[in-house]
Amino acid sequence: MSPKDRLAEYRAKRDPRRTPEPSGGRGNAEPVFVVQRHDASSLHFDFRLEIGGVLVSWSVPKGPSLNPSDRRLAVRTEDHPLDYARFEGAIPADEYGGGTVIVWDTGTFDVLTDESAEQALEAGHLKVGLHGEKLRGAFSLIRRDSSGQEQWLLIKKNDEGADRRRKPAKTQPESVLTGRTNRDLE
Structure with missing residues (x-):
């Protein structure tokens, strides 16, 4: 399936004349990941990986954890265009x-x-090494079921990036691009 076809669901949910969200763009030399803090009907984190020319996306209600004992629910959502990786704004x-x-x-x-x-x-078990500012090291995404909404678990592996005490999702609410918080955009 082409990236354009994979973005049909994303585009069907948005009106580009009414929202500042991007509608599609080019890829990067190395695959990127992004975690967006999204304060919508409820605060959650959107975990996205560049795979196959799009950002494959999961909604993580509690946000990623650096504690290998934590199992974070990650619900698969529609794929997003690559230029969404730098999107900040108010929808x-x-x-x-x-x-x-x-x-x-x-x-x-x-x-x-x-x-x-x-x-x-496709197999339902993806292990990645993240090289970010707040998240580093190995994480696994494991599909729990395939009934309707794809429910996955996001799990930090026990490596140099693990930290059982630090809680970045709660204690670091600012953007790594601009230093702004969600409240700054209201």
Whole structure:
């Protein structure tokens, strides 16, 4: 499936004349990840990985954890265009996902399996090494079920990036791009 086809659901939910969200763009030399702090109907974090020409996306209600004992629910959502990785702004309240969005963390990633990211995603077990400002080291995404909404678990691996005490999702609310918080965009 082409990136354009994979973005059909994303584009169907948005009116580019009413929302500042991007509609599509070019890729990067290295695959990127982004975690966006999205204060919509409820505060959550959107975890996105560049795979197959789009940002494959999960909504993580409690945000990523650096504690390997934590198992974070990650609900798969529609793929997003690559230029969404740098999007910060206020989505109008009457639009899909209405609320404020900041880039909470971003960087590059490596696939830590012998198979491609696409194959690992299809198999339901993707292990990646993140090289971000707030998140570093290995994380696994493991599909729990395939009933309707794809529910996955986001789990930090026990490595140099693990920290059982630091809680960045709660204690570091600012954008790594601009230093702004969601409240600054209201």
